Amino acid sequence: xxxxxxxxxxxxxxxxxxxFSGFPIAWVLGGIAVVFTGIALLSDLYLDTFIAMDWSYFxxxxxxxWGTMSSWVLVAIxxxxxxxxxxxxxxxxxxxxxxxxxxxxxxxGGTAIAVVIIGLLLAASTGIVGASVALLTLLAVPVxxxxxxxxxxxxxTVCAVGTLGILMPPSIMLVMMADQLAMSVGDLFMGxxxxxxxxxxxxxxxxxxxxxxxxxxxxxxxxxEPVTFGxxxxxxxxxxxxxxxxxxxxxSIFAGIATPTEASGVGAFGATLLALTNKRLNLDVxxxxxxxxxxxxxxxxxxxxxxxxxxxxxxxxxxxxxIESALHNLPxxxxxxxxxILLLTFLLGxxxxxxxxxxxxxxxxxxxxxxxxxxxxxxxxxxxxxxQTSFLTPPVGFALFYCKxxxxxxxxxxxxxxxxxxxxxxQVTVLAIIFIWPDIVTWLPTQAYGGQ
Amino acid sequence: xxxxxxxxxxxxxxxxxxxxxxxxxxxxISRALDGLIQRIxxxxxxxxxxxxxxIITNVVSRYAFSEGFIELEELQWHIYSAGFLIALSYALLxxxxxxVDLVRExxxxxxxxxxxxxxxxxxxxxxxxMLLYFAVPYVIDSWTMNEVSxxxxxxxxxxxxxxxxxxxxxxVLVAAFSRLxxxxxxxxxxxxxxxx
Amino acid sequence: xxVAATISTPSFAEEKIRWKMQAxxxxxxxxxxxxxxxxxxxLKEATDGRVFIKHYEPNKLVPTLNITDAVRTGKLDAGYTxxxxxxxxxxxxxxxxxxxxxxxxxxxxxxxxxGEGQKLAEDVYEKNNVHPVLCGLTGPETGGWFNKEINSLExxxxxxxxxxxxxxxxxxxxGASVTVLPGGEIFQALEKGAIDASEFSLPTVDKQLGFNxxxxxxxxxxxxxxxxxxxxxxxxxxxxxxSDADKxxxxxxxxxxxxxxxxxxxxxxxQAIKYLxxxxxxxxxxxxPVLRELEKVTQTVLQSEADKDADFSKVWESQKxxxxxxxxxxxxxxxxxxx
Ligand code: NA
Ligand code: NA
Numbered sequence: 001x002x003x004x005x006x007x008x009x010x011x012x013x014x015x016x017x018x019x020f021s022g023f024p025i026a027w028v029l030g031g032i033a034v035v036f037t038g039i040a041l042l043s044d045l046y047l048d049t050f051i052a053m054d055w056s057y058f059x060x061x062x063x064x065x066w067g068t069m070s071s072w073v074l075v076a077i078x079x080x081x082x083x084x085x086x087x088x089x090x091x092x093x094x095x096x097x098x099x100x101x102x103x104x105x106x107x108x109g110g111t112a113i114a115v116v117i118i119g120l121l122l123a124a125s126t127g128i129v130g131a132s133v134a135l136l137t138l139l140a141v142p143v144x145x146x147x148x149x150x151x152x153x154x155x156x157t158v159c160a161v162g163t164l165g166i167l168m169p170p171s172i173m174l175v176m177m178a179d180q181l182a183m184s185v186g187d188l189f190m191g192x193x194x195x196x197x198x199x200x201x202x203x204x205x206x207x208x209x210x211x212x213x214x215x216x217x218x219x220x221x222x223x224x225e226p227v228t229f230g231x232x233x234x235x236x237x238x239x240x241x242x243x244x245x246x247x248x249x250x251x252s253i254f255a256g257i258a259t260p261t262e263a264s265g266v267g268a269f270g271a272t273l274l275a276l277t278n279k280r281l282n283l284d285v286x287x288x289x290x291x292x293x294x295x296x297x298x299x300x301x302x303x304x305x306x307x308x309x310x311x312x313x314x315x316x317x318x319x320x321x322x323i324e325s326a327l328h329n330l331p332x333x334x335x336x337x338x339x340x341i342l343l344l345t346f347l348l349g350x351x352x353x354x355x356x357x358x359x360x361x362x363x364x365x366x367x368x369x370x371x372x373x374x375x376x377x378x379x380x381x382x383x384x385x386x387x388q389t390s391f392l393t394p395p396v397g398f399a400l401f402y403c404k405x406x407x408x409x410x411x412x413x414x415x416x417x418x419x420x421x422x423x424x425x426x427q428v429t430v431l432a433i434i435f436i437w438p439d440i441v442t443w444l445p446t447q448a449y450g451g452q
Numbered sequence: 453x454x455x456x457x458x459x460x461x462x463x464x465x466x467x468x469x470x471x472x473x474x475x476x477x478x479x480x481i482s483r484a485l486d487g488l489i490q491r492i493x494x495x496x497x498x499x500x501x502x503x504x505x506x507i508i509t510n511v512v513s514r515y516a517f518s519e520g521f522i523e524l525e526e527l528q529w530h531i532y533s534a535g536f537l538i539a540l541s542y543a544l545l546x547x548x549x550x551x552v553d554l555v556r557e558x559x560x561x562x563x564x565x566x567x568x569x570x571x572x573x574x575x576x577x578x579x580x581x582m583l584l585y586f587a588v589p590y591v592i593d594s595w596t597m598n599e600v601s602x603x604x605x606x607x608x609x610x611x612x613x614x615x616x617x618x619x620x621x622x623x624v625l626v627a628a629f630s631r632l633x634x635x636x637x638x639x640x641x642x643x644x645x646x647x648x
Numbered sequence: 649x650x651v652a653a654t655i656s657t658p659s660f661a662e663e664k665i666r667w668k669m670q671a672x673x674x675x676x677x678x679x680x681x682x683x684x685x686x687x688x689x690x691l692k693e694a695t696d697g698r699v700f701i702k703h704y705e706p707n708k709l710v711p712t713l714n715i716t717d718a719v720r721t722g723k724l725d726a727g728y729t730x731x732x733x734x735x736x737x738x739x740x741x742x743x744x745x746x747x748x749x750x751x752x753x754x755x756x757x758x759x760x761x762x763g764e765g766q767k768l769a770e771d772v773y774e775k776n777n778v779h780p781v782l783c784g785l786t787g788p789e790t791g792g793w794f795n796k797e798i799n800s801l802e803x804x805x806x807x808x809x810x811x812x813x814x815x816x817x818x819x820x821x822x823g824a825s826v827t828v829l830p831g832g833e834i835f836q837a838l839e840k841g842a843i844d845a846s847e848f849s850l851p852t853v854d855k856q857l858g859f860n861x862x863x864x865x866x867x868x869x870x871x872x873x874x875x876x877x878x879x880x881x882x883x884x885x886x887x888x889x890x891s892d893a894d895k896x897x898x899x900x901x902x903x904x905x906x907x908x909x910x911x912x913x914x915x916x917x918x919q920a921i922k923y924l925x926x927x928x929x930x931x932x933x934x935x936x937p938v939l940r941e942l943e944k945v946t947q948t949v950l951q952s953e954a955d956k957d958a959d960f961s962k963v964w965e966s967q968k969x970x971x972x973x974x975x976x977x978x979x980x981x982x983x984x985x986x987x
Contacts, residue, residue, distance in 0.1 A: 022470065022556030022564065023571035024549035031575025034582055052666050056723045059586040060709050063718050065617060066590075067711030069533035072525065078532060079507070082500050182707065186836040256841045258511055261528070265507025272504075290497035291542075294535070298543035299550050301536040309579065315708065351552065395554050520808060520825030593721065594737075602713070602736035604816035604826050610736065 008319035029306030033313040053316040061309040078297040079264030084128030085289045086271035091278045097139040099238040109211030109218035119161030120200045123168035125245040133162030133402040150217035156419030159399040163391040168196035185260040190444040191377045307359035334372040349390025378441045389427040392420045470556045471564040472547045476634040485630035493542025499535040522605040530613045537620030541627040587618040667725035670704040679913035683784045684728040726882045740960040746873040748946045753875040764966045779887040783902035784878030786913035788870030792847035793863035810846035815872030838862045851920035860929040
């Protein structure tokens with residue numbers, strides 16, 4: 001190994017080590033970038049290397065931040081966050097939960113199925129995982145426990161379904177990926193529709209089958225009322241608002257009325273109107289939504305700034321070429337390389353979350369995938385499913401954290417880990433299905449371009 | 453793992469984990485500086501509904517009146533970049549930046565405080581300091597060159613939006629400095645209980 | 649003894665050059681992006697690895713639009729770009745890179761090497777701490793991809809169009825609603841009708857990007873860009889540091905690149921247009937009255953730019969003078985175009 005390659009490896013290693021210090025990841029990334037620029041300078045001076053990296057090279061970070069500032073695509077991120085926060089307070093989810101679960105009350109696993117359906121609707125109208133998981137946990141877990149569901153199944157369902165929002169468009173993760181790879185946001189959005197729907201279907205199938213085989217894990221409630229016309233009508237009425245939002249946002253993107261950025265603004269506006277019609281909007285709520293949007297947006301963009309410096313310095317050390325040649329030299333065919341990358345991503349997902357992986361790993365591996373002749377939309381969606389799974393994998397899993405935060409005291413960490421296990425397996429199964437049948441991803445985007 | 457909490461509603465708030473701003477003593481300096489960051493952060497949060505309205509206006513004018521405005525398109529990312537840059541310090545104040553709490557939850561507050569102190573001095577400080585050092589000439593350059601948008605009909609005076617970068621970075625340093633004084637006060641004060 | 653001295657003292661020209669250079673176009677784009685990797689390879693081979701300029705793909709180090717900025721401020725040693733992107737800071741840059749209703753490509757080459765072009769560009773850019781070397785030249789781009797027909801000026805009014813640079817300004821004068829969508833969004837916006845038209849590049853490049861799938865009409869001629877010039881830009885201090893021999897070597901390699909690039913960009917456009925036609929694109933020509941009107945507006949817009957910026961005015965005057973004298977030769981020397 002050349003000295004610069006050793007430094008690149010050390011840089012990545014010290015990042016993984018230092019995040020466990022508990023210091024915010026964004027500053028760890030940026031700080032390491034500064035330190036390794038200094039080390040490269042010293043190495044050129046004293047070890048007679050020729051890395052040719054200096055402070056003026058590091059200062060390219062400023063140009064890169066300016067690139068982020070002037071990105072029209074990324075404007076969608078705070079707007080989708082705003083939309084999610086507003087929706088969270090609009091009372092829409094509570095109404096959905098109440099009315100949809102009455103529809104399935106008499107079925108084994110009925111409440112869990114209702115959770116999946118509500119989760120899908122929430123996912124397609126917004127994408128704030130934390131909010132979805134917390135809401136579903138708060139609303140549905142006590143009900144399921146009261147109906148004597150196996151606690152593992154109850155929490156596993158809400159965690160898995162709650163994370164669908166990050167994959168199902170509109171998704172800030174896909175916006176970020178499109179920006180990183182200079183792809184079309186619309187293409188990625190369309191590519192992710194069927195995979196995320198497929199995940200929902202697989203979750204429902206799993207619950208139905210388990211409910212049939214082991215009725216005691218998900219019993220129908222004794223208190224369940226018979227389904228009347230009124231109940232159906234209520235359910236339909238409560239589905240209308242999210243349906244309207246999905247139409248406004250995804251509909252306007254797919255129909256070409258608006259770009260994804262514009263659609264994010266339209267969605268934020270729609271959510272505000274929804275809160276207004278539900279009489280939930282007042283100055284306090286608005287202030288809350290604004291501040292929460294600021295906080296979430298800030299932590300995402302802090303990571304972006306830290307990661308852009310980190311990637312730049314890693315590239316200066318030749319880290320890019322190192323990874324590219326390592327991937328190309330793997331003793332497998334092209335498909336094997338993709339599997340290796342996905343496996344690595346899955347493993348990294350245990351400790352890192354989607355933002356770091358999207359910002360650091362995705363730009364490193366995408367050129368290799370492209371060079372191998374794979375469809376980049378297909379690969380990116382596979383990558384996205386992998387990252388969605390990272391929300392569920394302990395020890396660092398957002399969904400687990402949010403669920404634990406609001407679940408009844410009786411739910412322990414063990415229950416949670418056991419509960420998400422089957423869903424992680426389901427996710428991996430769907431990943432394999434998409435891998436084998438790429439059409440699930442590529443069909444819809446191709447359809448959009450006049451059938452060519 | 454701590455992340456920005458999804459909401460202010462207490463029942464959705466995750467259990468407090470690790471050392472946070474709430475468990476640190478205030479200093480005279482930190483009270484003044486935190487107040488400033490808080491006010492600026494809270495005020496800048498109103499940029500988001502403004503951004504929303506600008507987008508809506510642009511969409512409506514394009515589709516209803518077939519009249520597009522590059523100015524409005526550019527204004528969108530001007531507002532957005534000012535919004536996220538100013539929010540960086542606000543998020544620092546409110547402990548919203550993502551961290552891995554795995555080890556953190558298991559060590560004493562004192563150790564956590566030492567780590568945070570070192571983190572600010574060795575990682576955050578140098579990083580933000582270096583960025584600020586390069587960002588200031590970047591803005592001055594734009595100002596002296598009288599930079600305008602290269603888009604037809606785009607906004608002029610690019611230096612204004614570019615100034616958001618050194619402004620945001622300065623605020624981060626201010627917030628970090630304030631936190632530093634609180635960490636020192638905590639570590640140096642003998643009578644504080646260093647709970648876990 | 650003179651010979652001995654030359655041999656014994658390590659000559660200036662033996663110093664290693666190690667530069668980082670980012671290109672504005674991916675090396676996979678025919679004629680647009682595949683020029684510079686060849687140039688750098690040639691330099692390396694000709695000097696046995698002594699002159700090594702490391703090539704970075706677009707956006708690897710800085711956003712494409714910021715390449716000149718990064719070179720100017722010494723953050724990057726060199727860049728390869730269409731310097732018209734600098735018009736927000738250096739208004740005259742457009743004149744060196746593409747001028748609506750401007751020169752033919754070889755006419756530009758003549759102005760650059762044998763007229764005042766190179767000198768003027770060096771003056772303007774060296775004020776900005778950048779040394780420009782002409783290092784790529786192509787003929788016209790297509791006039792753009794449209795989903796609406798253009799039969800008169802009326803059709804331009806209210807047209808939602810993505811058009812960069814001065815060309816966009818001109819269309820805006822004529823009532824079009826101009827946007828500057830990022831590259832990745834053009835496709836979908838065009839397909840879905842969020843915009844009605846967009847310009848992009850040479851037919852060979854447009855073919856590779858598949859514009860025929862999302863737009864009906866492929867309009868010609870490329871009035872907004874009869875030539876497109878690309879430059880290797882080097883930080884002035886870095887340029888001054890190297891030996892005259894190395895400067896000469898870089899100049900020569902780039903001159904060869906200009907010739908090769910022009911030939912490469914001219915070679916396969918007919919084929920590409922044919923392919924595009926066979927795959928759904930309808931080739932159209934802008935009606936002459938529309939072109940006449942566009943030219944008129946172009947003159948007004950360029951004049952207003954010249955009024956605002958002294959360098960712009962100086963370069964434009966030089967180009968006009970050169971074009972005037974060239975016109976005489978073109979009219980007399982060349983066969984009329986319908987032969
Ligand atoms: Na979503
Ligand atoms: Na994880």
